Amino acid sequence: MSKQNKEILLEQERFELKSKSGGGLLRYEVWGAVEGGKTVVTRYNLAYINHAIYQGDNGRVLGFDNAHNYHHRHYMGEIEVVEFISYEAIQERFQQEWLEIVNQTRGIKP
Known part of the structure; x- marks a missing residue:
């Protein structure tokens, strides 16, 4: 990545889910740069955190990242x-x- 295409934070969001929606927290963090007029994602971290389902790994039930x-x-x-x-x-x-x-933990089939 060239110096003019500096990496920036594209998205950083947290959504707290109500218990009727399964509870827990969704977290999105996405970094990238604009190259040739197009946004290119360079780093990402997506996580579903719910201590009621899983207590290990700081409650991270599911996550995807490229660390x-x-x-x-x-x-x-x-x-x-x-x-x-x-x-x-x-x-x-x-x-x-x-x-x-979430649907499985609530007893609902997707």
């Missing part, structure tokens, strides 16, 4: 490498998986 120079998924303390196609694909997978977890 430590590789793309990976956290699920209740386990870490696995994930294939990176695009940030949008990772974000979609995260959305589907945390909704599935």
Whole structure:
């Protein structure tokens, strides 16, 4: 990345979920740069935190990030490498998986 394409914080959000929506917290942190008029994501950290479901790993039930120079998924303390196609694909997978977890814990099939 050249100096003129300085990395900036693109998104940093926290959503507290009501107990009827499964409870817990959704956290998004996304960094990137504009290259050739297009936004390019360089770093991301997506997490679903719910201490009622999982107490380890600071309550992180599910997470996706690319820290430590590789793309990976956290699920209740386990870490696995994930294939990176695009940030949008990772974000979609995260959305589907945390909704599935919430629905399962509430006894609802997705």
